[in-house]
Each structure stands twice: as C-alpha cells, then as structure tokens.
Amino acid sequence: MTIEDNEQYYARRVGQELDLAAAATDPAVKAIHLNLAARYATLRERSVLPHGGPVEGSEG
Numbered sequence: 001m002t003i004e005d006n007e008q009y010y011a012r013r014v015g016q017e018l019d020l021a022a023a024a025t026d027p028a029v030k031a032i033h034l035n036l037a038a039r040y041a042t043l044r045e046r047s048v049l050p051h052g053g054p055v056e057g058s059e060g
Contacts, residue, residue, distance in 0.1 A: 006044075006047040007048050010041070014040045014044065017036045017037035018033070021033035021037065
C-alpha cells in the first residue's frame with residue numbers, strides 16, 4: 001500500500017465509524033464507535049506525515 005492508499009482507507013473508516021456512532025442507540029456502543037473514529041483519524045494524520053512522525057501536540 002502507498003501512503004495515499006493508507007490515508008484513503010483511514011478516512012473511509014473514520015466516516016464509517018462516525019456513521020455507526022450516529023446510528024447507535026446504546027450510549028456505550030456510541031462511545032466505542034466514536035473512540036474508533038478518533039483512532040482512525042489519528043492514524044490518518046500520521047499516515048500523511050513524513051516517516052510517520054508524531055502529530056504536533058501529541059507528545060508525552
């Protein structure tokens with residue numbers, strides 16, 4: 001996979017998890033999907049950085 005492919009995959013997964021969170025009626029399930037969306041968003045950000053470096057402000 002190329003970096004662009006990774007970015008597209010993670011972007012798609014963010015959208016899917018947000019859609020699932022919006023459709024969830026159980027607050028615990030909604031929270032799980034929102035957490036997954038946040039993780040995919042972080043992975044997407046990292047996939048576009050040179051050499052997979054840290055995202056600004058995420059140190060520590």
